[in-house]
Amino acid sequence: MATTTTGDHATGTTPGSHPQRWLILGVICLAQLTVLLDNTVLNVAIPSLTRELHASTAEVQWMISAYSLVQSGLLLSAGSAADRYGRKRMLAVGLVLFGVGSLAAGLAQSSAQLIAARAGMGVGGALLMTTTLAVVVQIFDEAERPKAIGVWGAVSSLGFAAGPLIGGVMLDHFWWGAIFLVNIPVALLGTVAVLRLVPESKNPAGDRPDLIGALLSTIGMTGVVFAIISGPEYGWTSEWVLLPAFAGAATLAGFALWERRIPYPMLDLGFFRDRRFIGAVAGGILVAFGLAGSLFLLTQHLQFVLGYGPLDAGLRTAPLALTVVVLNLAGVGARLLTRLGTPLAILAGMGLLAAGLAAVAVFGDSGYGGTFAGLVLMGAGIAFAMPAMATAIMSSIPLEKAGVGAAVNGTLTELGNGLGVAVLGAVLNSRFGALVSVSVGTASLPAALAAARGSEERTAIRDAFVSGLETSQLVGAAAVLAGGVLAAVLLRRADRADSPAAAA
Numbered sequence: 001m002a003t004t005t006t007g008d009h010a011t012g013t014t015p016g017s018h019p020q021r022w023l024i025l026g027v028i029c030l031a032q033l034t035v036l037l038d039n040t041v042l043n044v045a046i047p048s049l050t051r052e053l054h055a056s057t058a059e060v061q062w063m064i065s066a067y068s069l070v071q072s073g074l075l076l077s078a079g080s081a082a083d084r085y086g087r088k089r090m091l092a093v094g095l096v097l098f099g100v101g102s103l104a105a106g107l108a109q110s111s112a113q114l115i116a117a118r119a120g121m122g123v124g125g126a127l128l129m130t131t132t133l134a135v136v137v138q139i140f141d142e143a144e145r146p147k148a149i150g151v152w153g154a155v156s157s158l159g160f161a162a163g164p165l166i167g168g169v170m171l172d173h174f175w176w177g178a179i180f181l182v183n184i185p186v187a188l189l190g191t192v193a194v195l196r197l198v199p200e201s202k203n204p205a206g207d208r209p210d211l212i213g214a215l216l217s218t219i220g221m222t223g224v225v226f227a228i229i230s231g232p233e234y235g236w237t238s239e240w241v242l243l244p245a246f247a248g249a250a251t252l253a254g255f256a257l258w259e260r261r262i263p264y265p266m267l268d269l270g271f272f273r274d275r276r277f278i279g280a281v282a283g284g285i286l287v288a289f290g291l292a293g294s295l296f297l298l299t300q301h302l303q304f305v306l307g308y309g310p311l312d313a314g315l316r317t318a319p320l321a322l323t324v325v326v327l328n329l330a331g332v333g334a335r336l337l338t339r340l341g342t343p344l345a346i347l348a349g350m351g352l353l354a355a356g357l358a359a360v361a362v363f364g365d366s367g368y369g370g371t372f373a374g375l376v377l378m379g380a381g382i383a384f385a386m387p388a389m390a391t392a393i394m395s396s397i398p399l400e401k402a403g404v405g406a407a408v409n410g411t412l413t414e415l416g417n418g419l420g421v422a423v424l425g426a427v428l429n430s431r432f433g434a435l436v437s438v439s440v441g442t443a444s445l446p447a448a449l450a451a452a453r454g455s456e457e458r459t460a461i462r463d464a465f466v467s468g469l470e471t472s473q474l475v476g477a478a479a480v481l482a483g484g485v486l487a488a489v490l491l492r493r494a495d496r497a498d499s500p501a502a503a504a
Helices: 021-052 057-085 087-106 111-139 145-173 183-197 211-234 239-261 269-273 275-305 310-315 318-329 332-340 342-366 368-395 399-435 445-451 455-503
Strands: none
Touching (some): 021 057, 021 087, 021 111, 021 145, 021 183, 057 399, 111 145, 111 368, 111 399, 145 310, 211 239, 239 269, 269 275, 275 310, 275 342, 318 332, 318 368, 332 368, 342 368, 342 455, 368 399, 399 455
């Protein structure tokens, strides 16, 4: 069994590199990959679930949303629990809960059972998302930490992008429950490896548990994420969106006031006075915004505009994930971070991501070549920016709060994902609706084409949809580039402010 360490930042020591750190990183990345795959893998199983479980549209929506909703709502509480009770312990508990939830989901006989199982998996997923990054920070020293975070980030990007592809391949050979049951051996292997290899670490100060803060953060995050998830289905002005959004925002405001007045806050709001932290946070949200929004648009572009089937469309998004994985496993992002520094590395990465989005928008409708070039640029940008931003966030938070730091990183990524799909989807619908005749309707491109009269009207509808895609992708590119500039400026100012203090 591994020995226990505290990672004691408060007493002035810093953790050295663990002798089995790269093996531990492999175990952690396997767990992280499984968790992130389940964010997107279920999308391709919707026809099977509708047919075999007789699920309604609302029930299918909850099957998909229950996991991310519970996971997002619990991230801050899970990070705080990991810091207090031990990151190794919470990582093992998360793997067990995730495995049990996966077994229940794979054997579900009704929609209600599957929704409940997915919610249980979300609890395990929240613990895993916060503890994996926190453990990486603990077992690697400052010299190797950027490369390790780069590998962790590569696996995260791969999990997000590869879910539909892996789900499609599995559904071609097995029934829908197999996409959950495959998690069980991974959870078992991961639990054994964690218990044998990962050193324990926790906050040596042993802060009292902030139960009220945990409750407020969970309710507030759940309300906000529910509103983001429900917006495209119910409409952004419906009571199903406005009421939970208002309740969630009000609860989060109460959470902030509570955290300011107690002596043992779960989330130290002083972090948000650090320009380095704010710059990295802003960049992280907008990278997630651009990535999630672009993948949402890209799948429609490949299928509706270029005419590929679902599996072929999934395969043609692979260059994005492969570029991220190859560059980060080769350590290119870490070397760029060392050579350029954090501000310029983030600016370069987000500039490439914006250029990739713009390339897909401008050249994508002429064939797959322009889309391929855009995907490679996007992958390079993510490989450069994500490790730099994760390093900036974690380095601006004391090591004894590594779990909370990872939770902040995960929470903002989830919010960026939801906002990317919501905002860019709204831009697409608005542009499409403005260019299509009211008599045809714009509920979707297939519906509009079915209602069209004659080939000329169908051509006009397709052109309108392409114009909407181009506009929304360019909006995403502009947002990502602006985020890169903002993050770089704030981080550079923070570095300049730190220099006189370090000299003194």
